[in-house]
Amino acid sequence: MTETMTRYHHGDLRAAVLRRAEEVLRESGTDALSLRGIARDLGVSHAAPSAHFRDKNALFDALAVAGFRRLGEVMDAALATRGSLTDDLVAFASAYLDFATDNPALLSVMFARKHSETSGAEIAEAVAAAFAHPTALLTEGQARGEVVDGDPEVIGVTVLAAIQGLATFVGSGFVTPEQSQGMLEDVVATLMRGLAR
Amino acid sequence: MTETMTRYHHGDLRAAVLRRAEEVLRESGTDALSLRGIARDLGVSHAAPSAHFRDKNALFDALAVAGFRRLGEVMDAALATRGSLTDDLVAFASAYLDFATDNPALLSVMFARKHSETSGAEIAEAVAAAFAHPTALLTEGQARGEVVDGDPEVIGVTVLAAIQGLATFVGSGFVTPEQSQGMLEDVVATLMRGLAR
DNA sequence: CCAAGAATCTTGACAATGTCTAAATCGGTG
DNA sequence: CACCGATTTAGACATTGTCAAGATTCTTGG
Numbered sequence: 001m002t003e004t005m006t007r008y009h010h011g012d013l014r015a016a017v018l019r020r021a022e023e024v025l026r027e028s029g030t031d032a033l034s035l036r037g038i039a040r041d042l043g044v045s046h047a048a049p050s051a052h053f054r055d056k057n058a059l060f061d062a063l064a065v066a067g068f069r070r071l072g073e074v075m076d077a078a079l080a081t082r083g084s085l086t087d088d089l090v091a092f093a094s095a096y097l098d099f100a101t102d103n104p105a106l107l108s109v110m111f112a113r114k115h116s117e118t119s120g121a122e123i124a125e126a127v128a129a130a131f132a133h134p135t136a137l138l139t140e141g142q143a144r145g146e147v148v149d150g151d152p153e154v155i156g157v158t159v160l161a162a163i164q165g166l167a168t169f170v171g172s173g174f175v176t177p178e179q180s181q182g183m184l185e186d187v188v189a190t191l192m193r194g195l196a197r
Numbered sequence: 198m199t200e201t202m203t204r205y206h207h208g209d210l211r212a213a214v215l216r217r218a219e220e221v222l223r224e225s226g227t228d229a230l231s232l233r234g235i236a237r238d239l240g241v242s243h244a245a246p247s248a249h250f251r252d253k254n255a256l257f258d259a260l261a262v263a264g265f266r267r268l269g270e271v272m273d274a275a276l277a278t279r280g281s282l283t284d285d286l287v288a289f290a291s292a293y294l295d296f297a298t299d300n301p302a303l304l305s306v307m308f309a310r311k312h313s314e315t316s317g318a319e320i321a322e323a324v325a326a327a328f329a330h331p332t333a334l335l336t337e338g339q340a341r342g343e344v345v346d347g348d349p350e351v352i353g354v355t356v357l358a359a360i361q362g363l364a365t366f367v368g369s370g371f372v373t374p375e376q377s378q379g380m381l382e383d384v385v386a387t388l389m390r391g392l393a394r
Numbered sequence: 395c396c397a398a399g400a401a402t403c404t405t406g407a408c409a410a411t412g413t414c415t416a417a418a419t420c421g422g423t424g
Numbered sequence: 425c426a427c428c429g430a431t432t433t434a435g436a437c438a439t440t441g442t443c444a445a446g447a448t449t450c451t452t453g454g
Contacts, residue, residue, distance in 0.1 A: 009402060009449060029311065036440060045404045047442085052402090056441065104310050111369040113301050114226065120370070127371060138392075148394045150387075157372075157380055158387040161362030166354070168361055172308040173317070174324060175354075183354055190347075190355040194391020195335075197345045206420055206431060233411060242433045244413085249431090253412065 014052040016042055021063055025105040035059070060109055061119035065126045067103070067110040072130030074099050079133055085141045089188045092134050093163045097184055100167035101177050107167065131160060162187055211249040213239055218260055222302040232256070257306055258316035262323045264300070264307040269327030271296050276330055282338045286385045289331050290360045294381055297364035298374050304364065328357060359384055 010016065020041055024033050035056055036046045053059040078095035082088055100107050115123055135156040141147035147155070166187060169175040175183060207213065217235050232253055233243045250256040275292030279285055297304050312320055332353040338344035344352070363384055366372040372380060 007449090013402080031311075034440065035442095046440090047405080048403055050403095050442075108305065108310070111365050112305070113368050113370060114228075115370070124371070141392075146394060147392055148390070154380070154383045155387055155392065157363070157366070158359060158384045159392070161366060161384060162355060162359040163362065164365055165358030165360065165362030168308050168365060169354070169358060171310050173310060173312070174321070183351070186351045187355045187358060190352055190391075191388070192391055192393045193345070194387075194389055194393075195338075195344055195352065195356070196389045196391075197343060204420090210431080231411060232413095243411090244434080245432055247413075247432095 010042070010044060010048070013042070013044065013048060017049050017052060017059070018062060018066060021059060022066070022103075022106065025063070025109065026103055030105045030109065055116075057114060057116060058119070060112065061115050061123065063106065064110045064112070064115065064123050065119070067106045068123065068126035068130045071096070071099050071110075072126070072133070075130065076133050079137065085137070085146050086188060086192055088137055089159070089191070090185055092137065093166075093184050093188060094181070096163050097167055097170060097180050100171055101180070104171040107171060111164075131156070134160065159191060162191060207239070207241060207245070210239070210241065210245060214246050214249060214256070215259060215263060218256060219263070219300075219303065222260070222306065223300055227302045227306065252313075254311060254313060255316070257309065258312050258320065260303065261307045261309070261312065261320050262316070264303045265320065265323035265327045268293070268296050268307075269323070269330070272327065273330050276334065282334070282343050283385060283389055285334055286356070286388070287382055289334065290363075290381050290385060291378070293360050294364055294367060294377050297368055298377070301368040304368060308361075328353070331357065356388060359388060 017038055020038050021033060024038065035049050035053075039046045039048055042048075049059070053062065074095050075092055078091045079088060083091075135152060138147055138155050138159070139152045142149065142152065163184075166175070166180065166183060170177060170180045214235055217238055218230060221230050221235065232246050232250075236243045236245055239245075246256070250259065271292050272289055275288045276285060280288075332349060335344055335352050335356070336349045339346065339349065360381075363372070363377065363380060367374060367377045
C-alpha cells in the first residue's frame with residue numbers, strides 16, 4: 001500500500017532508471033554512470049535494468065531522446081514571449097546555453113556518434129522537434145522581411161551550429177559560463193549583421 | 198640490433214602509446230580504447246603505460262593536446278595559399294571539417310570536459326596556437342577594410358563556434374559528410390553577409 | 395475462475411578493465 | 425663499477441557489462 005514497501009516488481013523501473021541516470025550525469029559526469037550503480041541506487045538487482053535497456057548504449061540512446069525532448073521544451077518556454085528578432089534569438093541562445101551549462105554531460109551524450117540504427121530514427125525525430133521552434137523564428141522573420149531570403153533550413157543550420165559550438169566551448173571550459181552571456185549576445189549580433197563590411 | 202628484437206626497455210613507449218591510441222580512436226572509437234589493449238598491441242605488459250600516463254584521463258589529456266597540435270597544422274596547411282577572404286574561410290572550414298570527419302572520436306576527446314587541472318593549461322595553450330591562424334585571417338581582413346570592426350577575438354569566436362557546431366552535427370550523424378561541403382559554403386556565406394536584411 | 399504465457403526481476407557466473415603494490419631490469423652518473 | 429632513478433613486469437583486487445537460468449508477478453484467453 002505504502003510507496004516504500006518493497007515489491008518484487010518495481011512498477012516503473014524504466015522511468016526510474018532514466019531519471020536516476022540523468023541525475024548521475026548531471027552530478028558526476030559520464031564515467032560515473034554505471035548500470036550497476038543505478039540499480040544499487042534504486043534498490044534493485046544489478047541485472048534488473050537489462051529488461052528495459054538491452055545495452056548500456058541503449059540507455060545512452062534513451063537518454064539522448066529524453067535530452068532532446070527536454071531541450072525542446074526549454075527552448076519553447078524561452079520563446080513563449082516574443083520581442084524583436086534579435087531579442088528572440090538571444091533568448092533562444094540563452095536557453096540553449098543554460099541547458100548546456102546545467103547538463104554538459106547529457107549534451108555530449110546527445111551528440112555522441114554511437115546511436116544504434118534503430119534508435120537513430122527516434123533521435124532524429126526528437127532533434128527535428130527540438131529545433132522546429134527556433135527554425136520557425138527565422139521563417140517568420142523572412143515573412144516579415146527582416147531576414148534574408150534563402151532556404152530556412154540552411155540559414156537555421158548556421159544559427160544552430162554557432163550556438164551549439166559556443167555550447168561546446170562552454171562545456172569544455174574554454175569559455176567560462178560568466179563570459180558566455182556576453183559572448184552569446186556578440187555572436188547573435190555578428191550573425192545578424194554579418195562579417196562583410 | 199634489429200628493430201623487432203624484444204628489449205626490456207621499449208625505447209619510446211610514451212610516443213608509441215599515443216600513436217596507437219590515436220589509431221584505435223580513429224578506427225574503433227572511444228569505448229574501444231583501453232590501456233590494456235594498447236599495451237597488448239605494443240607487446241608490452243599491461244601496466245607498462247602507467248609509467249607514462251598516471252591515469253586513463255592523463256592519456257586522454259595527452260591525446261587532446263596532440264589533437265589540437267595536429268588540427269593547428271592542418272589548418273595552417275589549408276591557409277598556406279591565400280585567396281579572397283571568403284575562399285580562405287571556406288578553405289579553413291573545409292580543413293576543420295575534414296579533420297572532424299576523419300577523427301570524430303578524437304575531436305570529442307579534445308572537447309571533453311574532464312581535463313585535469315595541470316594539463317588544462319597545456320591544452321589551453323595548444324588551443325590558442327591552433328586557432329591563432331584562423332583568427333589572424335579576420336584581423337587581416339579588418340586591416341584591409343573587408344571585415345567589420347570590433348574585437349577580433351569576439352568575431353573569431355562566432356566563426357569558430359559555427360564551424361565547430363557544424364563539425365558536431367557531422368560527427369553525430371545529423372549531417373552527412375556529403376552534405377557538409379555544401380552546408381559549409383552556405384554557413385560561410387551566411388556568416389559573411391549576415392542574417393539581417 | 396484459472397491456467398498458460400509473457401513480462402519483470404533475482405541470483406550466479408564470466409571475462410575485461412583500471413589501478414595498485416612489489417619486484418625485476420635497464421641506463422646513466424658519480 | 426656500484427648505485428640510483430627510470431622503466432617494465434607480474435600479480436592481485438574491486439568494479440563493471442553482459443549472459444544464462446530460475447523465481448515471481450502480471451495478463452489474458454478459454
